[in-house]
Amino acid sequence: MTSDQTTLLSDLIPGQNFKVKKVNAKGEIRRRLVDIGFIKEEPGKVLREALFRDPIEIEIKNTKVSLRRSEAELINVKVID
Amino acid sequence: MFFKHKHHHNKHHGHHHGGRKIKVAIAGNPNAGKTTIFNALTGQNQKIGNYPGVTVEKKSGHIFHGRHEIELVDLPGTYSLSAYSIEEIVSRDFVINDKPDVIIDVMDSTNLERNLYLLLQFQELGIPVVGALNMSDEAEQKGLQINNEQLSKILGIPLIKTVGTKGLGLKELMRNAVRVANGRINTTFRHINYGIEVEDAHHKIINSLQTDSDFCSKFPGHWMAIKLLENDHDAVEKIKENHKHSDQVLEETNTVIQFIEKHFGEDSEIIISEQRYGYIHGALKETLKHSKKLIGSTTSEKIDNIVLNKYLGIPVFLLIMYLIYQFTFTLGDPLGLVIEKLFTGLKAILENNLPQGVLLDFLTGGIIDGVGGVLVFLPLVVFLFICLSILEDTGYMARAAFVMDKFFHIFGLHGRSFIPFMVSTGCAVPGVMSARVLSNPKDRLVTILVSPIMMCSAKTPVIAILTAVFFPKNAGLIFWLVWLSGWIMAFILALIFRKTLFAGEQTPFVMELPPYRIPTVRGIYQHMTEKSGEYIKKAGTVILAASIIIWFFLNYPKPPQEFSTNQQTTNVEQTVDNSTINPVEFSYGGKIGKFMEPVLKPAGFDWKLGVALFAGTAAKEVIISTMGILYGVDDEAELDSDSSLQQKIKTDPAYNKLMSVSLMFFIMIYIPCIATLAVVRKETGTWKWPLFQVVYTLVVAYTVAVFIYQTGLFFGLGV
Numbered sequence: 001m002t003s004d005q006t007t008l009l010s011d012l013i014p015g016q017n018f019k020v021k022k023v024n025a026k027g028e029i030r031r032r033l034v035d036i037g038f039i040k041e042e043p044g045k046v047l048r049e050a051l052f053r054d055p056i057e058i059e060i061k062n063t064k065v066s067l068r069r070s071e072a073e074l075i076n077v078k079v080i081d
Numbered sequence: 082m083f084f085k086h087k088h089h090h091n092k093h094h095g096h097h098h099g100g101r102k103i104k105v106a107i108a109g110n111p112n113a114g115k116t117t118i119f120n121a122l123t124g125q126n127q128k129i130g131n132y133p134g135v136t137v138e139k140k141s142g143h144i145f146h147g148r149h150e151i152e153l154v155d156l157p158g159t160y161s162l163s164a165y166s167i168e169e170i171v172s173r174d175f176v177i178n179d180k181p182d183v184i185i186d187v188m189d190s191t192n193l194e195r196n197l198y199l200l201l202q203f204q205e206l207g208i209p210v211v212g213a214l215n216m217s218d219e220a221e222q223k224g225l226q227i228n229n230e231q232l233s234k235i236l237g238i239p240l241i242k243t244v245g246t247k248g249l250g251l252k253e254l255m256r257n258a259v260r261v262a263n264g265r266i267n268t269t270f271r272h273i274n275y276g277i278e279v280e281d282a283h284h285k286i287i288n289s290l291q292t293d294s295d296f297c298s299k300f301p302g303h304w305m306a307i308k309l310l311e312n313d314h315d316a317v318e319k320i321k322e323n324h325k326h327s328d329q330v331l332e333e334t335n336t337v338i339q340f341i342e343k344h345f346g347e348d349s350e351i352i353i354s355e356q357r358y359g360y361i362h363g364a365l366k367e368t369l370k371h372s373k374k375l376i377g378s379t380t381s382e383k384i385d386n387i388v389l390n391k392y393l394g395i396p397v398f399l400l401i402m403y404l405i406y407q408f409t410f411t412l413g414d415p416l417g418l419v420i421e422k423l424f425t426g427l428k429a430i431l432e433n434n435l436p437q438g439v440l441l442d443f444l445t446g447g448i449i450d451g452v453g454g455v456l457v458f459l460p461l462v463v464f465l466f467i468c469l470s471i472l473e474d475t476g477y478m479a480r481a482a483f484v485m486d487k488f489f490h491i492f493g494l495h496g497r498s499f500i501p502f503m504v505s506t507g508c509a510v511p512g513v514m515s516a517r518v519l520s521n522p523k524d525r526l527v528t529i530l531v532s533p534i535m536m537c538s539a540k541t542p543v544i545a546i547l548t549a550v551f552f553p554k555n556a557g558l559i560f561w562l563v564w565l566s567g568w569i570m571a572f573i574l575a576l577i578f579r580k581t582l583f584a585g586e587q588t589p590f591v592m593e594l595p596p597y598r599i600p601t602v603r604g605i606y607q608h609m610t611e612k613s614g615e616y617i618k619k620a621g622t623v624i625l626a627a628s629i630i631i632w633f634f635l636n637y638p639k640p641p642q643e644f645s646t647n648q649q650t651t652n653v654e655q656t657v658d659n660s661t662i663n664p665v666e667f668s669y670g671g672k673i674g675k676f677m678e679p680v681l682k683p684a685g686f687d688w689k690l691g692v693a694l695f696a697g698t699a700a701k702e703v704i705i706s707t708m709g710i711l712y713g714v715d716d717e718a719e720l721d722s723d724s725s726l727q728q729k730i731k732t733d734p735a736y737n738k739l740m741s742v743s744l745m746f747f748i749m750i751y752i753p754c755i756a757t758l759a760v761v762r763k764e765t766g767t768w769k770w771p772l773f774q775v776v777y778t779l780v781v782a783y784t785v786a787v788f789i790y791q792t793g794l795f796f797g798l799g800v
Contacts, residue, residue: 023351027165027586028165028586028588028589029589029591030350030351031161031163031165031350032165032589032591033589033591034350034351034354034355035160035161035163035198035354036160036195036591036593037195037358039351039354039355039358040355042358048389048391049391050389050391050394050483050484050486050487051391051392051394051395051484051487052487054486054487054490055483055486055487055590057389057483057594061192061194061195062192062194062195063192063195063593063594064385064593064594064595064596065591065592065593065594066479066482066483066590066591066592066593066594067590067591068486068490068590071589071590071591
């Protein structure tokens with residue numbers, strides 16, 4: 001582990017705040033994530049999960065956004081308290 | 082009429098005032114109120130078509146602003162202008178090819194950051210942009226203070242505060258758009274600075290692009306260079322197809338991209354997006370102030386706490402769907418019946434006043450039944466689209482997808498697919514139309530292909546009679562099992578299509594859950610009239626034509642004189658037994674039925690069923706009335722009650738329990754009715770998909786029916 005500890009967005013639980021570190025996706029999905037606001041250092045918050053913990057709702061750039069868990073796995077974040 | 086008059090007026094005086102036709106494109110994020118503004122500006126003067134070559138809807142309208150004739154084109158709502166969705170490609174291609182004089186970008190003032198991201202991309206296309214700061218009342222309520230003069234200076238374009246739902250600021254908006262179009266406001270391009278390295282790379286690509294002047298007059302160079310830096314596959318294609326020195330341009334692009342990516346340690350595509358957001362962040366830092374901190378949760382959040390609750394979410398959704406279902410069908414069905422009655426009445430009038438013969442036959446059996454067949458669905462379509470536009474306009478639709486996605490995703494579908502599935506259990510015609518809630522074409526096609534398999538209100542009486550006749554003791558249970566198997570088969574087929582025909586990467590689920598908003602009556606009304614109009618115009622003609630063809634097949638040629646029985650006689654039942662000759666037997670339909678009998682045998686069907694099933698493609702409930710005719714029972718009341726038809730089916734040696742199961746499954750799966758096929762044709766834009774649907778449902782239905790019947794026979798269940 002480095003000092004700049006990152007985890008996957010999919011590992012966060014509702015209520016946790018984070019900062020985006022890296023989007024590891026390719027192609028369309030990366031484009032969509034970046035366009036909707038998952039860019040470096042952008043702060044966000046996990047709001048809730050649906051039944052069976054999928055999909056999840058995230059607040060980013062003043063908007064509520066829904067992602068499948070498999071998509072959240074592509075985003076590296078740093079948890080902030 | 083009003084419009085035509087004005088149009089005339091303008092033509093007449095056009096020369097004196099020197100008014101020029103101005104082309105305005107209206108763009109904006111989804112949920113920013115773009116459609117409301119477009120509707121408010123154009124009123125009823127709208128034309129709906131498609132963008133060339135794709136099924137994306139294109140709305141346009143003509144209005145007059147002072148002495149200017151203005152053509153307004155509504156671009157699809159998008160978040161960005163990448164090359165990953167048809168809507169985005171359509172938007173940018175329209176701007177490049179049609180070169181509007183000005184683009185009005187409608188933005189949600191409560192969320193400027195995200196909305197400016199799209200605006201910047203429209204600016205890059207080199208067409209003057211005017212920004213509408215829409216929902217400005219909502220922004221004020223939230224305590225957002227936008228210094229639009231300063232922001233307007235930074236962006237180099239006019240920004241006008243509007244409230245689309247109340248029509249505020251629209252005059253001012255158009256005034257500015259016209260002035261920009263006429264060159265009275267200078268919007269000289271003050272594009273954002275992407276930082277020295279990127280700007281340098283950008284410059285190099287522009288230089289390389291300029292080696293072909295024809296290309297540069299066709300495509301905006303600045304935009305092309307940015308898209309190449311973003312690795313945009315559509316831009317690369319455009320270079321390959323149109324640029325004289327495409328190899329050099331692409332080589333240069335690769336070199337500079339490699340340099341940038343080395344320098345930043347990140348993909349150039351991401352760098353550019355980050356720079357864009359960075360620029361917006363800077364611009365808003367100076368011009369946007371929060372005057373009050375919001376305390377507690379907003380109304381939207383309170384609603385979401387219930388509606389999106391982990392455990393309540395699905396029950397709430399099912400309840401809402403149930404209410405929609407009830408509303409649509411309890412109001413729509415009786416109205417449909419009224420329409421049917423009207424047409425029956427009309428038939429009676431004709432029958433009483435016209436001489437017997439081909440003309441009367443054609444008018445009553447062909448035309449009136451056909452037109453009636455189109456119109457009976459109309460109330461359903463109207464009520465359903467009222468409900469759907471309420472769901473969409475309030476912002477609940479995205480929540481429905483959120484709640485249902487997990488389950489539907491298992492079968493390769495999207496959470497929103499639930500809506501067309503649910504509606505199809507009432508009627509597949511509005512069901513297929515409601516698949517529009519799916520924005521991804523693959524999801525939509527799969528949903529359209531499989532949802533008509535489920536029980537609909539036309540199959541209901543057919544299955545109900547069959548269960549009542551053959552399983553009198555547990556008819557309810559059997560009916561329910563057949564209903565359930567409809568859902569199961571639809572899901573299995575969806576999964577198969579996803580793994581075969583529509584294999585490949587799934588499109589992202591990433592979507593915005595917009596704040597709840599109160600829909601406007603006007604918006605709902607407009608949406609509803611649009612959809613009903615389309616249904617009547619496009620699907621109606623096909624349904625009518627097909628009904629006439631089927632009517633012809635079942636009625637011609639007429640039997641030879643000596644056999645001509647009188648269909649109007651109601652008390653034929655005493656004199657008719659199963660072997661009685663009836664007119665259908667002589668028709669083409671009857672001949673087809675007889676011809677097909679060897680093929681139908683393995684599934685347990687005789688030729689009469691063949692005819693009934695053929696007629697059932699006109700509308701599934703026709704299966705019963707056709708069987709009635711074949712058995713010489715032509716009284717409607719008797720068909721409905723525990724009647725002679727049931728008795729006759731029961732006593733006919735050709736029928737038994739096993740065959741009835743095979744028949745019920747066949748009826749569930751096989752060819753959707755003509756109305757559905759016509760709507761599928763309209764929604765998919767080609768005959769390919771309805772034809773495919775005919776073939777695949779026939780194959781599956783036949784296979785399942787034969788399998789059931791033969792397995793049953795093998796285990797000795799046949800008798």
